[in-house]
Amino acid sequence: MDLEFSIVIPVYNRPDEIDELLKSLSQQTYQEKFEIIIVDDGSSLKSEECIKKYQDQLDIAYFYKANSGPGLTRNFAMQKASGNYFIILDSDCILPEHYLDEVSKSLLNNYTDAFGGPDTAHESFSILQKAINFTMTAVLTTGGIRGKKSAHNKFQPRSFNMGMSKLAFESTKGFGSQHFGEDIDLTFRLWENGFETQLLEKAYVYHKRRISFKSFYKQTFNFGAARPILNKQHPKSAKITYWFPSVFLIGLIGAIVLLFLGIEIPLLLFGIYFLLIVISALIQSKSLIVAIYSIFTTITQFLGYGLGFLRSFIKLHLFNMTTEQTFPEMFS
Numbered sequence: 001m002d003l004e005f006s007i008v009i010p011v012y013n014r015p016d017e018i019d020e021l022l023k024s025l026s027q028q029t030y031q032e033k034f035e036i037i038i039v040d041d042g043s044s045l046k047s048e049e050c051i052k053k054y055q056d057q058l059d060i061a062y063f064y065k066a067n068s069g070p071g072l073t074r075n076f077a078m079q080k081a082s083g084n085y086f087i088i089l090d091s092d093c094i095l096p097e098h099y100l101d102e103v104s105k106s107l108l109n110n111y112t113d114a115f116g117g118p119d120t121a122h123e124s125f126s127i128l129q130k131a132i133n134f135t136m137t138a139v140l141t142t143g144g145i146r147g148k149k150s151a152h153n154k155f156q157p158r159s160f161n162m163g164m165s166k167l168a169f170e171s172t173k174g175f176g177s178q179h180f181g182e183d184i185d186l187t188f189r190l191w192e193n194g195f196e197t198q199l200l201e202k203a204y205v206y207h208k209r210r211i212s213f214k215s216f217y218k219q220t221f222n223f224g225a226a227r228p229i230l231n232k233q234h235p236k237s238a239k240i241t242y243w244f245p246s247v248f249l250i251g252l253i254g255a256i257v258l259l260f261l262g263i264e265i266p267l268l269l270f271g272i273y274f275l276l277i278v279i280s281a282l283i284q285s286k287s288l289i290v291a292i293y294s295i296f297t298t299i300t301q302f303l304g305y306g307l308g309f310l311r312s313f314i315k316l317h318l319f320n321m322t323t324e325q326t327f328p329e330m331f332s
Contacts, residue, residue, distance in 0.1 A: 001111065002084075003032075003084070003085050003104055003107060003108070004033075004034075004082070004083040004084045004085065005032075005034040005035070005083050005085055005086075005087055005100065005103075005104075006034070006035050006036075006037055006078070006081035006082065006083030006085070006086050006087070007025065007034060007035065007036040007037065007086075007087050007089060008037050008039075008074055008077040008078055008081065008086050008087065008088045008089070009021065009036065009037070009038045009039070009077070009088075009089050009090075009091055010039050010041055010070050010073035010074055010077065010090075010091070011038060011039070011040055011041065011043065011047050011091040012040070012041045012042070012043050012067070012070075012091075013043045013044060013045040014043075014045070014047070014091045014092065014210070015045055015046065015047040015049070015050045016050075017091040017092045017208070017210070018038065018047045018050050018051065018091055019050045019053070020094050020208075021089065021091060021093060021094060021095070022036070022050070022051065022053075022054045022058065022060075023054075024094045024095040024096075024097070024099075025054075025058060025095060026054055026057045026058055027097050028095070028097055028098075028099065028100045028101070029097050029098055029100075029101055030099075030100035030101050030104065032104070033059070034059070034083070034100065035059045035060075035061065035081065035082060035083060036058055036059060036060045036061070037061050037063070037077040037078075037080055037081050038051060038060060038061070038062045038063070038077075039062075039063045039064075039065060039073050039074075039076050039077045039080075040062070040063065040064040040065070041065065041067050041068065041069070041070070041073040042064075042065065042066050042067025042068075043064075046064065047062070048062060048064075061080060063076070063077070063080060068177075069177065069178075069179045069182075070159065070175075070179065070182065071159075071174070071175030071176055071177060071178065071179070071182035071186075072175065072177055074088055074159070074174065074175050075169075075173075075174040075175055078164075078166075078169050078174060081166075083166070084165065084166045084167075085107070085163060085164075085165050085166065086163060086164050086165070086166065086169060087100075087103065087162075087163045088159055088161075088162050088163065088164065089160065089161060089205065090159065090160035090161075090207070092160075092207065092208040092209060092210050093119070093160055093161065093205040093206065093207050093208065094122060094205065094206040094208065095205055095206070096204070096205075096206070098202075099203055099204075099205065102200065102202045102203040103115070103117075103163065103200060103203045106198075106200045106202070106203065107163075107200075110198065112195070112196040112197060112198045113164065113165040113167060113168040113190070113195040113196065113197075114157060114162065114163060114164045114165070114168055114187070114190050114195055114196070114197045114198075115155075115157060115162065115163045115197060115198050115199070115200050115203070116155055116156065116157025116158055116161065116162045116163075116197065116198075116199055116200070117157075117161040117162070117199070117200045117201075117203035117204055117205060118137065118161070118199070118201065118203075118204045118205075119133065119136075119137065119160060119161060119204060119205050119206070119207035120133060120137070120204050120205075120206060120207070121133035121134075121206065121207075121285075122206035122208075125206070125208065127287070127289055127290055127293055128211070128212070128213070128293060128297070129208060129209055129211065130285055130287070130290045130293075131281070131285075131290050131293035131294045131296075131297045132209055132211055132216055132297050133207065133209065134280075134281045134284060134285065134290070134294050134297070135294060135297040135298050135300075135301050136209075136301070138277075138280060138281070138284075140273075140276060140277055140280055141277070141298050141301065143241065154191075154197070155197050155198055155199040156183075156184055156187045156197070157183060157187060157197055158183050159175075159182065159183035160205065160207055161203070161204070161205045161207070162183065164190075165195075168190055168193070168195045171193050171195070172186065172189045172190055172193055172195075174186065177331070178226075178330050178331055179329065179330055179331070179332065180222045180223065180225070180226040180327075180329075180330045181223070181226035181227070181229070181230045181330070184226075184230055184237075185230060185233065185234070188230075188233075188234040188237055213296070213297075213300055216297065216300055216301070216304070217300050217303065217304040218304070219304070220300065220301045220303075220304030220305045220308070221304040221305065221307060221308035222308060222329070222330075223304075223305055223308065224245065224246075224304060224305035224306060224307065224308025224309035224310075224312070225308035225309065225311060225312045225326075225327045225330070226308075226312070226327065226330055227242050227308075227309055227312070228309060228312040228313045228316050228317075228326075229312060229316070229323045229326060229327060229330065232316060232323060233323070242309065243309070245301070245302045245305040245306035245309065246305075246306040246307075246309050246310050247306075248302050248306065249302055249303060249306035249307070250306075251266070251270075252270055252302075254266065255267040255269075255270055274295050274298070277291075277294055277295055277298055278291045278292065278294065278295060279291075281294035312326050312327055315327075
């Protein structure tokens with residue numbers, strides 16, 4: 001089939017990021033025509049001036065709308081798109097020059113109506129950004145679920161780097177209105193409607209993650225808080241592995257308590273785990289400081305996700321709250 005790509009980019013108060021992303025799109029080796037749909041989601045810092053720099057190089061349509069959150073903003077963009085296959089990117093991504101070629105080649109070789117691609121750190125990223133990228137993608141921390149292991153028709157795309165056919169969008173109505181976990185919810189609905197997904201391992205992006213320890217904690221807390229709600233909305237999706245960060249957190253606290261009682265072995269086991277984190281991060285990043293930072297980003301991720309997960313689980317299942325009462329920020 002002929003692939004006509006529409007690049008969908010929601011943005012909120014990030015004109016500098018749009019500049020970097022558009023620059024990388026202008027440098028693609030892909031020779032076929034593609035369009036770019038940028039939707040400003042009620043930003044006070046508009047991206048219009050930045051976009052004008054690239055209008056002679058790229059086919060760009062720019063829209064400004066009232067704030068409604070990332071999912072509905074992506075839907076708005078896809079409704080405006082003219083292509084038959086949508087590529088959805090976050091504004092804080094930068095593309096390697098071969099990205100669109102890899103997507104096209106992979107889909108022509110093995111077509112699916114949706115795909116997801118992995119993320120990695122660019123050499124220009126800060127120490128903290130590289131450490132966070134390791135923590136978010138490593139097998140030792142997330143099991144590689146974000147694209148570091150092979151997956152076939154059951155890969156869960158993430159909205160920072162995913163694609164979806166026009167047919168799949170029209171059949172599922174796209175993203176829901178929820179502000180967290182909207183990409184996971186969409187994946188489940190894609191499967192329920194008979195559409196297959198796949199991981200395109202070579203279609204990676206550099207994901208900048210405009211982030212500090214505080215905002216990384218908040219982000220992972222929101223991810224954790226959303227998961228029990230997603231499990232309730234899609235009961236067949238629940239897995240025991242989603243408990244791992246909470247169990248890890250409880251175990252670490254218990255190991256510290258036992259140390260004061262003279263029992264050292266549990267904390268020693270955690271020490272071995274963190275040593276493996278350092279070794280793995282050092283091999284990947286070739287930087288000792290990034291490897292050391294990775295200990296703290298790993299703890300931050302487990303703390304945020306684990307506490308968020310426990311809070312939502314307790315509210316949902318012990319206090320029998322509704323999903324909206326459990327995590328109102330997810331639906332506001």
